[in-house]
Amino acid sequence: MTLLTFRFAPSPNGELHLGHAYSALLNQKLANISGGRLLLRIEDIDTTRCTPEFEAGMIADLKWLGLDWEKPVRRQSEHFAEYGTVLERLIREELVYPAFMSRGEIRAFIADGEKRGRDWPRDPDGVPLYPPADKALSMKERKRRIAENAPFAWRLDVGAAMARAGRDLAWAEFSDGTLSTTRSVEARPQDWGDVIVARRDIPTSYHLAVVIDDALQGVSHVVRGQDLFSATGVQRLLQEILGLQPPAYFHHRLILGPDGRKLSKSFRDTGLAALRDAGASPEEVRRMIGL
Structure with a gap:
């Protein structure tokens, strides 16, 4: 039997925020309930804006949230x-x-x-x-x-x-x-x-x-933002x-900022690293995003 395969695929051109946390955790949840696989892909074809420092920060954030994924990680730049x-x-x-x-x-x-x-x-x-x-x-x-x-x-x-x-x-x-x-x-x-x-x-x-x-x-199921x-x-x-x-798709709801707009990597107050530094726990992050 072929396992269902999900992936979380961020670009390392900034810090992850609550919207990324929702997408990553939802992918993990669906992989877990289906007994499937979760992959991490680094989408770094923009070699001018994507940096190893941002990638290291993203991986640290995802591990802090409790994510686990199959190795090796695919990096598009390779x-x-x-x-x-x-x-x-x-x-x-x-x-x-x-x-x-x-x-x-x-x-x-x-x-x-x-x-x-x-x-x-x-x-x-x-x-x-x-x-x-x-x-x-x-x-x-x-x-x-x-x-x-x-x-x-x-x-x-x-x-x-x-x-x-x-x-x-x-x-x-x-x-x-x-x-x-x-x-x-x-x-x-x-x-x-x-x-x-x-x-x-x-x-x-x-x-x-x-x-x-x-x-x-x-990848059998693509779970990403609306x-x-x-x-x-x-x-x-x-x-x-x-x-x-073609895979099947699910375009999930977006996590919005205080002004009602879609979050971007420039919203430092909703960045995962900033929340962690302020003392938030992974459980609190899950509650903030409705998971």
């Missing part, structure tokens, strides 16, 4: 070659293209369109979708710009990818109370436009790395075109 191999496949299959527009050029392009009375589409986070100009460049022009060291990112051609998928996409969303109760959610990757899947100097992005890692590690609910559509599309088995 697997760029694997991501690069998948990226090369997407390039060969013409499902991605090099996008050269800077942020300033994107703003100018959109502003010009809006002056002409066109409402520019935006993604679920309110960010304008990437303009289509680069997708129309010839292969010769793309190669010329790359050869001249022009800055670029690899973007997923969502239209081509959806055509390749060839069917309506959905994912199974389960409840935290029972792993057997699920509902089907329509995946709408088109709402995000042509998302970045890799940088020129880093052969992956969050979206690409997470679907590869989940598949390689045999803020990533809509982004699951992009990941389902990548899973489909790469032939990867």
Whole structure:
């Protein structure tokens, strides 16, 4: 019998807060009640902001909370070659293209369109979708710009990818109370436009790395915050075109700050290290987050 596999996957670019504690402990709870596995993954592809110091602090916080996980820990920064191999496949299959527009050029392009009375589409986070100009460049022009060291990112051609998928996409969303109760959610990757899947100097992005890692590690159930609910559509599309088995998902409630906003790593008063230093116990943290 295959064990259910859960994972907690933080980025070491700051200190963990109460929201991370809720997600980590909920993953552990579901792994325990199902007799499954809990993995820890360090999502550190952003090598400029992620540091060994933050990673050490996160692991200390998680051990203080009482978490235990299977070894070894997977660090994304150690697997760029694997991501690069998948990226090369997407390039060969013409499902991605090099996008050269800077942020300033994107703003100018959109502003010009809006002056002409066109409402520019935006993604679920309110960010304008990437303009289509680069997708129309010839292969010769793309190669010329790359050869001249022009800055670029690899973007997923969502239209081509959806055509390749060839069917309506959905994912199974389960409840935290029972792993057997699920509902089907329509995946709408088109709402995000042509998302970045890799940088020129880093052969992956969050979206690409997470679907590869989940598949390689045999993750069966992804438990994460409601803020990533809509982004699951992009990941389902990548899973489909790469032939990867999709996990089931549960997007849990968010722990909010005193002002009612989602917590971030800049909220030091809700940071786990600060709470521990102030004398809080792991049991008190569990009560604070409703576990």
